[in-house]
Amino acid sequence: MHTLSCLCLVLSSCLSLTTAVPIFPNNPPQANSNVVNQTICNGKQYTYQQLAGYGLVPSNARDSYGDNLGGWGSSIAIDQKTWRKLKNGTYTGTLYAIPDRGWNTQGTLNYQNRIHTFSISFTPKPNTTASSPSPPNLSLIYESTLLLTDPNGGPTTGLEADPSGGLSFKDFPLLPAATFTGNGFGEPGPGGKSLSIDSEGLVLNRDGSYWISDEYGPYIYRFSRSGKLLTAIQPPRAFLPTRNGSISFSANSPPIYDPDRTLKPTDPESGRSNNQGLEGLTASPDGKTLYALTQSALIQDGGPNNPFRRQARLLQYSISNPNKPTLEKEYVVTLPLYTDPTSKKTPRKVAGQSEIHYLTPTQFLILSRDSGFGRGQDNSQSQYRHIDIFDISSATNIASPSNDDVANGSIASSTGVLEPGVTAATYCSFLDFNVNSELGKFGLHNGGGQDAGLLNEKWESIAVVPVDGKKGSDGEYFVFSVSDNDFITQDGYLNGGKYRYSDKSGFNLDNQALVFQVKFPQGVDPL
Numbered sequence: 001m002h003t004l005s006c007l008c009l010v011l012s013s014c015l016s017l018t019t020a021v022p023i024f025p026n027n028p029p030q031a032n033s034n035v036v037n038q039t040i041c042n043g044k045q046y047t048y049q050q051l052a053g054y055g056l057v058p059s060n061a062r063d064s065y066g067d068n069l070g071g072w073g074s075s076i077a078i079d080q081k082t083w084r085k086l087k088n089g090t091y092t093g094t095l096y097a098i099p100d101r102g103w104n105t106q107g108t109l110n111y112q113n114r115i116h117t118f119s120i121s122f123t124p125k126p127n128t129t130a131s132s133p134s135p136p137n138l139s140l141i142y143e144s145t146l147l148l149t150d151p152n153g154g155p156t157t158g159l160e161a162d163p164s165g166g167l168s169f170k171d172f173p174l175l176p177a178a179t180f181t182g183n184g185f186g187e188p189g190p191g192g193k194s195l196s197i198d199s200e201g202l203v204l205n206r207d208g209s210y211w212i213s214d215e216y217g218p219y220i221y222r223f224s225r226s227g228k229l230l231t232a233i234q235p236p237r238a239f240l241p242t243r244n245g246s247i248s249f250s251a252n253s254p255p256i257y258d259p260d261r262t263l264k265p266t267d268p269e270s271g272r273s274n275n276q277g278l279e280g281l282t283a284s285p286d287g288k289t290l291y292a293l294t295q296s297a298l299i300q301d302g303g304p305n306n307p308f309r310r311q312a313r314l315l316q317y318s319i320s321n322p323n324k325p326t327l328e329k330e331y332v333v334t335l336p337l338y339t340d341p342t343s344k345k346t347p348r349k350v351a352g353q354s355e356i357h358y359l360t361p362t363q364f365l366i367l368s369r370d371s372g373f374g375r376g377q378d379n380s381q382s383q384y385r386h387i388d389i390f391d392i393s394s395a396t397n398i399a400s401p402s403n404d405d406v407a408n409g410s411i412a413s414s415t416g417v418l419e420p421g422v423t424a425a426t427y428c429s430f431l432d433f434n435v436n437s438e439l440g441k442f443g444l445h446n447g448g449g450q451d452a453g454l455l456n457e458k459w460e461s462i463a464v465v466p467v468d469g470k471k472g473s474d475g476e477y478f479v480f481s482v483s484d485n486d487f488i489t490q491d492g493y494l495n496g497g498k499y500r501y502s503d504k505s506g507f508n509l510d511n512q513a514l515v516f517q518v519k520f521p522q523g524v525d526p527l
Contacts, residue, residue: 035047035048036431037430037431039429039430042393042426044363044524045521046521048431048432049476049518050517051435051516051517052126052478053124053137053442053478053514054134054137055139056510056511056512056513057069057072057140057510057511057513058508058510059485059488060489062497063116063142066493067493068489068492068493068494070099070103070486071099071100071458071485071487072097072098073097073461073484073485073511073513075098075199075202075461076096076202076461076480076482077096077202077203078120079093079096079204080527082094085467085468085469085470090122090123091122091469091478093120093465094118094143096115096117096202096210097117097202097461098115098116098212099484100198100199100200101158101198102487103492103494103503104158105488106256106259106503107254108159108254109186109255110158111159112156113148113156113197114227115145115148115210116145118141120138120140122137123137124137130436130440133443137442138513140513147227148199148223150169150195151172151229154194156194156229159196160178160252161216162179162249163250167195172232173232174247176196176216176217177194177195177249179193184257186255196216197221198214198216200212200213200214200215200460201213201220201278201280203281203283205222209222209223210223211283212281213278213280214277214278215276215278215279215295216251217278218235218277219233220290230323231322231323233325237404237405237407237409238270238271238403238407238409238410240407241268241274242269242271243263243264243268244265245269251274252266252274267304269299269408270300270408272298272299273295273297273303274304276294278293278294278295279352279355279460280292280353280354280355280367281293285358285525289317289328291314293356293366294312295353296309296352298313302414302417308415309350310335311335311416312333312335313332313398313411314330314331314392315327316328330397331396331397331424331425332418332425333390333427334424334427335350335353336350337349337350338370338384340370342379349370351370352369353367354367354458354461355460355461355462358525359520359526362391363391363392365388365430365526366388366389367386367387367481368386369384369385369433369459370383374454374456374458375507375509376457376488376505376507377457380449381448382433382434385446385459386431386432387430387433388428389427389430391425391426393426394423395424395426396422431479433446433481452510455512456483456485456510456511458485458486459482459483462481463480464477464478464527466527475519475524476517476520477519478517479516480513480514481514481516483511484511485511486509487503488503489508490503490508
C-alpha cells in the first residue's frame with residue numbers, strides 16, 4: 001500500500017423510510033422525532049429513527065497515485081475491529097471503499113481497480129433540526145490505496161471487456177479481458193491485454209483478504225491483502241452473457257478512444273444485462289457464507305427492459321474453504337417499481353438494486369433506487385431511493401441444472417412473470433433517503449435547485465456499525481451510505497496523475513455520505 005499525506009474529508013447524512021410508493025419534496029415533519037418510519041418484515045419490527053449525519057468528499061480529491069478518488073461510493077465496508085465510541089461521544093473507525101471502473105461518462109478507459117482506506121471520525125448532533133441545520137459531522141481522513149492485480153501481478157483495468165475471448169490463468173475460469181491500444185487512455189503506448197473488472201461489491205475477510213463482485217463477468221473475486229487475485233467465482237452458465245451463441249463479457253461500453261465501436265447484438269441474448277451484473281455483495285458474520293445479487297433480472301428472466309426486469313437472482317455460496325467456494329442455494333428477489341414522471345412511454349420502472357447487507361440467515365438490507373434523478377441530472381427529484389429489507393425464509397431455492405447450467409435457463413417469462421412453483425423473497429419497504437424533513441437537518445434536499453445540498457443520483461453502498469460502539473446488544477445501529485459520483489469533476493486526474501480530464505456535464509459532483517440511525521429487532525446480527 002502507498003500512503004499520502006492525510007486529506008481531511010467530511011461526511012454526514014440522513015435517511016427515512018416509508019412505503020414502496022414515490023416520495024416527493026416537502027415531506028411534512030415527523031410527529032415523533034425518534035421514529036421516522038417503522039416496518040414489520042415477517043414478524044420483525046425495524047425502526048428508522050433519524051438521519052444522524054452527513055458529509056462529503058470533494059470531487060477533485062486525489063489518492064496516493066495522483067488519481068481522483070472518484071466513485072468510491074460503489075461499495076464500502078467498516079472494519080468492526082476498529083469501531084470505537086469515545087468518552088466524548090465521538091466515534092472512530094476505519095472504512096474501506098472501492099471505486100468501480102473509473103471515469104466512464106464519455107467512454108471507458110484503462111483505470112486500474114483499487115481499494116481506498118479512510119479513517120472515520122463521527123460526532124452525532126442529536127438536537128439538530130431543519131430550521132437550525134448542522135454542518136457536516138462526519139470526517140474522513142484518506143489513508144491509503146491498494147491497487148488490484150491479476151494472478152500474475154498484471155494490472156487490472158476498467159476498460160470495456162472484449163466481446164469474445166478473455167484471459168486464461170492456471171486454476172481459474174476464463175476471465176473477462178480488455179485488449180487495448182496505446183496506453184488505454186487514447187494516448188501513445190505499447191498496448192496490452194488486462195483483466196477487466198467493473199468492481200461493485202466489497203466484503204472484508206478476517207485474514208485481510210477481500211471479496212469483490214463485478215459486473216462484466218459477472219464474477220466474484222477474492223484478492224489478497226496485497227491486492228493479488230487469489231480466487232474467481234464464475235456464476236452458473238445462465239448468468240454469463242451470451243452473444244451469437246458464445247460467452248461475451250462486453251457490456252457495450254466502448255473505450256474513450258473508440259467511441260463509435262459497435263457491438264452486435266447490443267444486448268446479450270441471455271445472461272446478465274449490460275451493466276447489471278453482481279451489484280450487491282455481503283457475507284455472514286462468521287465469514288462462512290457469501291451472498292451476491294444481480295442488479296436486475298437476467299435477460300431470459302425479463303431483462304433488460306422496464307418494467308419487466310424485476311426478478312433479480314440471489315446466489316448463496318459456502319466459502320468455508322475460500323479457495324473452493326460452493327454454490328449452496330439460489331433465490332429470486334422481486335425488485336420494486338416506481339413511477340417516472342418524465343417518461344410517458346414507460347412510466348413504471350424498476351428500482352434496480354445497488355447493494356445488500358446481511359442481517360440474519362434469512363433477512364437482508366437492500367438498497368434499491370431510481371436512476372436519472374438528482375445532482376447533475378436533468379431532473380432533480382428522485383422518486384425511489386430506499387434501503388429496504390427482503391426475507392428469503394419462504395422463498396423457493398431455484399438452484400437446479402435446468403435453471404442454471406444452460407445459457408437460457410430461466411425462472412420467469414420475457415415479461416418478468418415468475419414460473420409456477422417459484423416463490424420470490426418477501427420484500428419490505430423500509431428507509432427512504434428522500435424525506436426532506438430529515439434531509440433538512442443538514443441543509444440537504446431532494447428535488448429543487450441544482451445546488452450543493454441536492455442529493456446525488458447514485459447511492460450504492462451500505463455499512464452498519466453499533467451505536468453502543470461495541471456489539472449492538474441494544475439493537476441500535478448507524479447505517480452509512482455513500483454516493484458514487486462517477487468521477488465527475490472539472491479537475492480530473494488519472495493514469496498516475498498524467499491524464500487530465502474535465503467531464504462534459506460541467507459539474508463537480510462531491511461524494512456525499514449519509515448516516516442513518518436505526519433500531520433492529522432481536523436476533524439481527526449485521527456485524
